[in-house]
Amino acid sequence: MNTQRHVAGSSTSTTTRKGSGTQKLSGSTSGNAWASQTDKNENIKIELNDLNKNLNEENDRIDTILANLGFLIVFGIRCNFGAAKNHMSRDFYDPWGKKHKHSFNWTSAELGVMESSFFYGYLITQIPAGFLVKPPNSLQISKMFGLAIGGASFLNLLLPYSFHSHSDFMVAIVQISQGLVQGLAYPAMHGVWRYWAPPLERSKLATTAFTGSYAGAVFGLPISAWLVSYTHWSAPFYIYGIAGVLWSIFWFSLTFERPAFHPTISAKEKEHIETSIGQVSQTQPTLSTIPWRAILTSRPVWAIIVANFARSWNFYLLLQNQLTYMRDVLGLRISDSGFIAALPHAVMGCVVLLGGRMADYLRSNKILSTTAVRKIFNCGGFGCEALFLLVVAYTKSERTAMTALIFAVGCSGFAISGFNGFSNGIGTLAGLICPFVVESLTAKGSNPNGWTTVFLLASMIHFTGITFYGVYASGELQEWAEPKDEEEKVVWSAEQASEARRFEEGGKRKGSYGAVGTSINIEPLPKIRNYSLGQTGGIQIDSTNPFGADWGDSHNYYQQNGGGNFNEKRDSLR
Template structure:
């Protein structure tokens, strides 16, 4: 029987390895020192840079505004001054008596931006980001992902270095620079998905992709506290200069070490090249430029990913862009404490994403769970869990320990979706994974565009009740997305995604 290599539900149960015909089996190439895991690690570094450049403004914004007192706490925080674990014990008497920043820090400019302007500045990145999602997937498929992804992040790096100059010129110029950063970074995820279509064997997809995309959480984890320290000891302008330099180093490594496909990689072993290409040679349909747009846009499994991606990102971007503001304006943390505490939620997110990737592939390969079951189970846990805990965080009042704990648990559980809907594009249409990711990420960018604006509009007085409303909205959207994906998601290669598909049960 001539089967095409598909990670279908039927194949998952009957044949956990890559090929169903005994004479076609290819020995698995070792993971250690392999080119595919090297690509995963360098991709992780790339997404580290991308997210560090994306989130550093969230912390820097606290120090860019002309509304802080000498202690670095916002003058209008809802909660009273408290002694947090992050503060030295001798600081417990009067929290406003010790300066939070060295005297030379006053050389950096500060600005009189109201909450609405802040919302537009924080959300402006996504107005550029949404423009290059679908073009990024198409261009990566047509011309290769290496240079598209590399130059996209490099563009973001260049405009990051120009951020202090733009801020001095005015809020409008800063918004324009952030839009241009978004345009550059918008190609990254579609291009990376398109590259993994050539590099990721079906039974290693969860492992490889979660390692790569964990760079997003690691970038957040490092950028938030480090940005706060930079603001504290230098000034906010250095936040953009230092991370810009880190991005330039990544681009040099990417340009020298990465190839578009295993076949063009100069240092890959023959065993690994054969292992990867043999495991994918009947899933990929790359002959000609024809793209079945009609079938793609009417595919319910794709729309299930769209809804889940949009819903999850609403909560993710709400926390990503506004958590430092919540820590400052409501809980009353200083700029130095703010970055460290704002990063806590993403440490757990990164850890669970990597562990979840290992578990997902183990369940599929060794326990013979169908792909669709694994994707849906991981999506449910990674979306319902965050919804419950983000609502709970709104009811902790000024109990900052519970607030930080619940927000950390919320984001940590969200990391599990990395092995859920987040890589389902490669399950249902590996040949068009970059384009599909561009489509879903376009919709998933909308929360980043409007979420901060709506949240800041709803929290003009920064009361706990106002923030509860923001958290309820995020949780409700998350729950809807989880249910929709559970009902309509699939884990099989769709008929329109293969050149000569054979019939398989769904």
């Protein structure tokens, strides 16, 4: 149904043409009133331009930098045990050629329990944390993120003591606790951006913060390997634990829940943030209102889940076992392999940035549909990764194996399914299962074909994932995701209303993407065809639907007391 948008106040209309579109500009019947209103419009335009000039003046805020470092620390923590276990349960030579006896006699089953126990806790808190950061429960979301990083770091300090207890149960308890608090990190950071990230800056701020997860693996593998080799197997646990606790002190001291609570933020930046974001709606979905049955029976949803599981399998496989593989199969010492092991993850980070620009270009220029772009990038990236994993499985050459690993992990950066809530939780199942499988196949290096089977299995999982994704994935908005037909109140800022005119062709802007990243979608405002700024400051919009044939709401936009925010009252016409 066509949308009807009603104006506040009466006016006459004149028609102008801009490009291929037609706009009706409604003016007052009085010439003087029209001139006065023109001046007001110019003033609004000047104010919006001033706001735009300030977009990049103070956007490198301390919270964004600290968030990046926080993710770097917790993903580095995940590399600690993968490096330490090689000196804990096996005899080894230090960099000076001296042989050392191992300290623990773990079975493959015990190792599997200790490595996977983290993911039991991590899986549990994914979805509940998403609800905790939604209004009206989100008053302490910044503190929640600090607790996630600081708590996981403090527990990391306890791991060496739990290892010395020679109880895999004690180790599992500490690891599960780490997973529980780390599971809060991603949802909490999304909640932080709800109040701190202006729409036009959200992509950049989120990308800056979440790239810490890539950097965590890039730095965590070599640092953990170096500390284990040149000091003691417990060193990475203490170093990362202390770093995270110190980080939390800075986070709690320097960050605040809302701009209004910040004592030192400049008035200009505070005004810009609050004006551009507007009022955050308190109406949020609940467990009873979410269409669970439709979601769980949606094939596009399962396509994302299966692809995410496949990618997560390889990610956790390498994060936990890459150093062990390089020792057992390639004959490299842990002290020499740390920096080499980081190369695939560094390449993936670069490919994610390149692939993101390519995907955005193809979509924004309408070269390919959203569905086509996602299938090509996801299936292409995962397919190439699966092929290179086959090379790793069967080659006996050190150079060939490392080159194939670099290309395999690098190609995964083209995948565009992000880690999000429910899908991320399912992907965590790979972290639960993978350690048991790897340890059983490669128990103490006794099976020479074990690593061949490990990478062959990883390749087959990837091929299965891309086949399922290629058949069932969709980039279109599903019917169950459409909002219900009910009246709702939304507050737009003047800047957001202005931004609507720049999105006349509709669509979405993708802030970041990647197999380990997080997707940030900025929805365009309705396409504006006819609008006017009357004496009351009202905007009339008479538009065609940029989102689909079911669009059928009437919208009234008005400014209260000449303020900067445009209020929208939406009434269903269906």
